[in-house]
Amino acid sequence: MAENFNGENFAGPVGIDPDWWRQAVVYQIYPRSFADQDGNTIGDLKGITSRVPYLKELGVDAVWLSPFYPSELADGGYDVANYRDVDPKIGTLADFDEMAVALKEAGIKIVVDIVPNHTSDQHEWFQAALKAGRGSAERDRYIFREGSGENGELPPSDWVAIFGGPAWEQVEDGQWYLHLFAPEQPDLNWKNPEVHEDFKKTLRFWSDRGVDGFRIDVAHALTKDLAEKNEDLPTEAQLQTIPKSDGNHPIWDRDETKKIYREWREVFNEYNPPRTAVAEAWVESERVPAYASPDGLGQAFNFDLLTARFEAGEFKKIVAQNLELSAKSGSSSTWVLSNHDVVRHATRYGLPLSTEKTNEEIARAWLLAGAPDDQLNRELGESRARAATLFELALPGSAYLYQGEELGLHEAGQIPDADRQDPTFFRSPGVNVGRDGCRVPLPWTRTGESLGFGPAGAHLPQPTWFADYSVEVEEADSSSTLNLYRAALKARRELQSEEKLEWLETGSDSLLAFIRPNGWVCVTNFGQDAVVLPEAVRGARFVLGSAEFDGENVPGSATLWFKS
Structure with a gap:
């Protein structure tokens, strides 16, 4: 049995349902942009602790903390220098313990991010690898190899990193290391047993401190199968054509990756209740169940x-497909409309739709064009976002919310280049402005320094219109998005039932309706014109709506909940 941070045997709180995660509402906190208590312009753990009453009133079941570990912030904290500590700019381990106690007392569970594909180049392992040189045990923890060309002066291959630029970086003695993301994020070598053991140590470290679960970053990228000779490595063009559906791609979603997660599951099951995990795995749909299986991580994100x-x-097809996938794995599905990597959904839904591009592609092109206001219908975007949220919350499975969406926040699209921080902006000039727009610190008050985020400004500039979306403003408005979320999460607890749904006939192409086993009915109008309430729903008791209900019609861009 593991020990907690006080050195006592930790069996977990008595009476916790081991399946709590299956239909939980999880609130993602991007710590650096949530609340700053110490005035260094960066959000911190004490700031989170100070806002626990807000989280409790919101009604979430758990919080997911994006990385708060020591980091040089080459990638917003996903370049981790020490997996078992807290970044001094964000707090201390004692601050983490204090926050954990406050959250647990509020009935809120804790999920933390684990980044196993790569470390920071400042991690002690990588610094040791640089000093140790060729053929050393220290370098074997990463993926080092000689370069191409007459004297090894060229990278081993022409592969392109996810954030742009070459995927190989040369070190002082001439060798090259692989980094699928930024140069400051060297990929680990998961063929090395020491890597396996160290991550299991990390999982136990946080589990012993009361963490209930883990979100696994880039869960599908850990293991690689690289030819010994550089000339036998596929080119970038060839790499893009290799199928990703059979578990044999050189880089992505290899079958042996699941063996790692079976090891982790053994660690999770050492605790009572077992620790949970959810995979960030951008893989072919038929490959998802392996990550979400009971002997693996247990759950996988659905990003559709x-x-x-x-x-x-489109929404109906996505729901049907993902419920089928979750049934295959024995897990529950996950639903998410926004996170720290995509344009906020209020903005995505306020831009013109296209049959040729995805919602996110349209939003990225809009940002690249300078985020012109005349192309964004803010009111329509917010109406659709509210409707989509109620649709999401009524689905069987767990719902992941991203900080600020409960305020109806739009993307902060017009950030000056000098203030940007995301490596995708710097490594893909003229192609991608990055993800800073959804990571701007939250507005808590109508006025004041950084709108209540902290006493000394914010690390990313807040647009002036953020004040109108502040917690202070929305708490005072009974029709606000914040108060809708609070009401929806309260009603969801009371209405929740088995992880099933049945589609209802609506008689309209723009209308979707489904019923849960206990009679909870969700009706969503995806069109802009009102539609008469379907016959199958008439007579049911109205519970909640994203827009006003007149008793007969479903308003355009709205979702209504009923109880039959």
């Missing part, structure tokens, strides 16, 4: 709604 158009047929 992040790119979907606000269109009835």
